Amino acid sequence: MLVLRSSPASPFGRKVKIAASVLGLLDRIEIVAADTNDPADPLRQQNPLGKIPTLVLEDGTTLFDSRVIVEYLDHLAGGGIFPTGTERFAQLRLQALADGLGDAALLQVYETRFRPEEGRNAAWVANQAGKVSRALAALEAAPPAFPDKPRIGEIALACALGYLDLRFAGAWRAEHPRLVAWLEAFAVKVPAFEATRFKG
Incomplete structure (x- = not known):
């Protein structure tokens, strides 16, 4: 059997x-x-x-990261x-x-979770937030097409948006109604999206 080492809240897992x-x-x-902070975890x-x-x-x-695994x-x-072809x-x-959107969101969370307040870099956090904002704006302007069976791009996007819901209280939703509708349609068509939602 294959073994996936991950965390329930990880958008990439x-x-x-x-x-x-x-x-x-x-x-x-x-x-x-897996506990990425535990030196005794076999993950390392x-x-x-x-x-x-x-x-x-x-x-x-072993295989890593999520792009290689999928x-x-x-x-x-x-x-x-x-x-196949150009659609690939x-x-x-x-x-x-x-994935870049998810990375930028994750780095903002890590900055506040793992770095003492006096050592946080506001300009660096703003830079990561800017990446998230620009990615959301681009996707809102042209949400991806959604075929009957989701492909890797749509799966990755749903997970990134789900992570924003989890860690940023869904603040992205107010200014991105087309993406909200897209994610709701994804959730209906792909039951695994709800089944993998972190509920902790």
């Missing part, structure tokens, strides 16, 4: 879990929580970077979330934009 569900592979994956032996998500294969080798799962399933690059671009 959530991306892997939704991709696995869409591809029909979730029953082949054991999900094991499984992934020298000590980051999540990390996928442990049946032979003990490519592997798509390969394992014989395809399904990565289109449109999906990879959307995944990169969504």
Whole structure:
């Protein structure tokens, strides 16, 4: 069985879990929580970077990060979330934009969670917030098309928006009604989105 090392609140772990569900592979994956701050957690032996998500294969080798893992799962399933031709690059671009949005949001959270108040860099936080704002504005201006079966770009975007709901109390919603409608449609069509929502 494959083992996914992740955290319930991770948008990138959530991306892997939704991709696995869409591809029909979730029953082949054991999900094991990882503590990235614990030096004793085997995660640091499984992934020298000590980051999540990390996928442990049946032979003990590991894959990371989420982009590599979802490519592997798509390969394992014989395809399904990565289109071919020029559409593939449109999906990879959307995944990169969504992952970048998620990264910038995550870095803002880490700045307040792990750095003492007197050491925080307001300009650096504002720079990360600007990335989130510009990404949301671009996506609001042209929300992605949504086929019957979600592809990797749409999955990544839903997870990034879900993370903004979790850690920023959904403040993005007021100024992005088209994205809100898009995410609501995604949630209806992809039950794994609600099933993987962090409820802690």
